[in-house]
Amino acid sequence: MGGTEHLTVQREGATLVLTLNRPQARNALSLPMLVGLHDGWLEADADDSVRSIVLTGAGGSFCSGMDLKALAGNGMAGEEYRDRLKADPDLHWKAMLRHHRPRKPVIAAVEGYCVAGGTEMLQGTDIRVAAESATFGLFEVKRGLFPIGGSTVRLPRQIPRTHALEMLLTGRPYSAREAAAIGLVGHVVPDGTALTKALEIAERINSCGPLAVEAVKASVYETAEMTESDGLAAELTRGWPVFDTADAKEGARAFAEKRPPVYRRA
Structure with a gap:
């Protein structure tokens, strides 16, 4: 199995678990993480013994969005990661599920922060479980930025347009209960149990044809x-x-x- 210093890959039966693993930065996206995600999606698609995928984060957070310094290559270990991005300029969009859809079901297990690029990547998953204290939101407009990870297209197709526009235009945080009420997530569970619930759903999927x-x-x-x-x-x-x-x-x-x-x- 693959993985990088910021993305771990492990098997739980017929489920491939991809864990964003940069807890000191609330799992902000970095090039090692993006490369690991990209390769993890492809690994799951290529392995017929994998029947489902769970995406989660280490250290009590899901993903706090893009780490711009890391993406620029500042202070990042491993020249090979920059080489990968140069070889495939679309790699980061595939990693974030903007330009790639795995053929296996993808279940998100969200604890803590799932904001900005985290909420954008979430929209590329199929089934979503959130812990009670999870936080969601698209903060880009508050910083004078644009949520270019697909949210202006996908979010209004996944939740009612009035809620999508409020989330996009106010840049405010949403609680897990609010996210469930507008249909962004399907389950809200006690803190610390999102992965357990996601694996439970995955196991039900794995038992099907x-x-x-x-x-x-x-x-x-x-x-x-x-x-x-x-x-x-x-x-x-x-x-x-x-x-x-x-x-x-x-x-x-x-x-x-x-x-x-x-x-x-x-």
């Missing part, structure tokens, strides 16, 4: 901006082939035999 899970996720996103009639047609294109798989037959057989299914991605 992986080909079916990936097809369902793909269909949801690719039909999001289609008309209903076009979306329904596209859904059939994604959905019907799943019924012809050995996994679909195994699911039905296991149900009839009252046993857990054994899926083989076939």
